[in-house]
Amino acid sequence: MRTVFAALGVIGLLALVAAPARSDDYVLTIKDHRFTPAELKVPANQRVAVTVINEDATAEEFDSGALKVEKVVAGKSKGVVRIGPLKPGRYPFIGEYHEATAKGVVIAE
Amino acid sequence: MLGALIIVFREVIEAGLIVGIVMAATRGVAGRGRWITIGIGGGVLGASVVAMFAGVISDAFQGAGQELFNAGVLSIAVVMLMWHNVWMARHGREIADEMRRVGTAVSEGARPLTALAVVVGLAVLREGSEVVLFLYGIMASGTSGSALLVGGVLGIAAGAAFTALTYLGLLAIPNRYIFSVTTWLIALLAAGMAAQAVQFLNNAGVVVALDRTLWDTSWLLSEKSIFGRLLHTLVGYIDQPTEMQLMVYIATLFATFLLMRIARPSPRRHAPAAAE
Numbered sequence: 159m160r161t162v163f164a165a166l167g168v169i170g171l172l173a174l175v176a177a178p179a180r181s182d183d184y185v186l187t188i189k190d191h192r193f194t195p196a197e198l199k200v201p202a203n204q205r206v207a208v209t210v211i212n213e214d215a216t217a218e219e220f221d222s223g224a225l226k227v228e229k230v231v232a233g234k235s236k237g238v239v240r241i242g243p244l245k246p247g248r249y250p251f252i253g254e255y256h257e258a259t260a261k262g263v264v265i266a267e
Numbered sequence: 268m269l270g271a272l273i274i275v276f277r278e279v280i281e282a283g284l285i286v287g288i289v290m291a292a293t294r295g296v297a298g299r300g301r302w303i304t305i306g307i308g309g310g311v312l313g314a315s316v317v318a319m320f321a322g323v324i325s326d327a328f329q330g331a332g333q334e335l336f337n338a339g340v341l342s343i344a345v346v347m348l349m350w351h352n353v354w355m356a357r358h359g360r361e362i363a364d365e366m367r368r369v370g371t372a373v374s375e376g377a378r379p380l381t382a383l384a385v386v387v388g389l390a391v392l393r394e395g396s397e398v399v400l401f402l403y404g405i406m407a408s409g410t411s412g413s414a415l416l417v418g419g420v421l422g423i424a425a426g427a428a429f430t431a432l433t434y435l436g437l438l439a440i441p442n443r444y445i446f447s448v449t450t451w452l453i454a455l456l457a458a459g460m461a462a463q464a465v466q467f468l469n470n471a472g473v474v475v476a477l478d479r480t481l482w483d484t485s486w487l488l489s490e491k492s493i494f495g496r497l498l499h500t501l502v503g504y505i506d507q508p509t510e511m512q513l514m515v516y517i518a519t520l521f522a523t524f525l526l527m528r529i530a531r532p533s534p535r536r537h538a539p540a541a542a543e
Contacts, residue, residue: 217400217401217403217404221491226469226470229333230396232321235322235325235326237333239470240472254274255274255404
């Protein structure tokens with residue numbers, strides 16, 4: 159878990175260096191059919207782009223009625239999910255192909 | 268295995284409903300079996316191609332490729348469904364008269380079967396590509412795959428059975444009503460698809476206006492439940508619709524019936540849908 163966070167931190171830093179001060183650098187990583195982070199905080203009342211990185215070999219469908227998104231992310235690839243503007247609150251999402259483990263929540267605040 | 272069965276079944280029934288309705292709408296029309304088969308075959312082929320290029324499609328247009336693709340596919344289907352209804356408004360009466368006279372439909376196959384074949388093909392393509400990706404993932408994961416694969420195949424079979432059930436259910440409707448029933452089903456199908464398409468455009472960042480959620484009835488009937496999904500496909504049920512989605516839904520219904528009214532040959536004839 160710590161390595162994942164470290165990796166995310168590095169990615170975040172790289173992103174900062176590569177594309178400074180972009181407001182939409184939100185990343186969800188799928189590994190072993192789980193989302194990391196399981197809780198993603200985003201600002202309320204604005205459109206946000208979340209990059210979903212699928213590190214598994216199998217495809218996953220990012221699916222959320224609350225966020226109004228259905229997006230297939232092929233194995234070993236990534237996809238961009240555009241959400242919002244959201245009112246402050248909790249917005250659950252799942253990976254439809256592995257619903258038992260792949261779940262998380264977007265927290266708008 | 269059961270999990271795989273359910274996931275595949277959920278995807279297949281959405282396309283299955285559409286196929287069932289199209290089959291009912293074209294019952295007795297010469298050559299429709301061939302067109303529907305072409306539609307399904309083309310859809311499966313297309314689904315495999317789409318699944319194969321899922322990554323490429325997804326990355327296109329700054330990562331909005333998949334959304335634009337879905338919106339495009341849905342829009343074409345909406346146009347085809349509308350065209351069918353308008354065509355039927357123009358010629359349906361002759362066909363109905365003919366059916367009454369001979370007791371059975373013997374129409375010449377002059378109906379826009381191509382339009383409906385395209386609708387079937389696109390429905391199968393959209394849901395099918397997700398099934399293909401899912402099953403491919405199972406196969407790629409190796410050892411534990413075979414039971415899941417059996418589940419997936421059973422899911423497809425169950426979905427096909429559901430399609431047959433839809434068709435047979437609609438067949439039970441008396442000849443007299445079948446035209447108005449299928450006309451309404453197709454109009455609602457089109458409106459629901461249009462509302463879906465506009466949300467994909469929103470996700471792609473193309474249409475971002477009027478994106479506030481109007482209401483939330485997910486506590487009552489979740490769009491993700493099986494029954495919610497059926498209603499979603501059938502009449503476009505959305506548990507948390509945006510203003511734009513509602514507007515597009517109503518506009519599509521309105522446009523369909525308006526065009527049908529314009530196309531209707533005799534203005535003296537009572538228009539059953541015009542009052543809506």
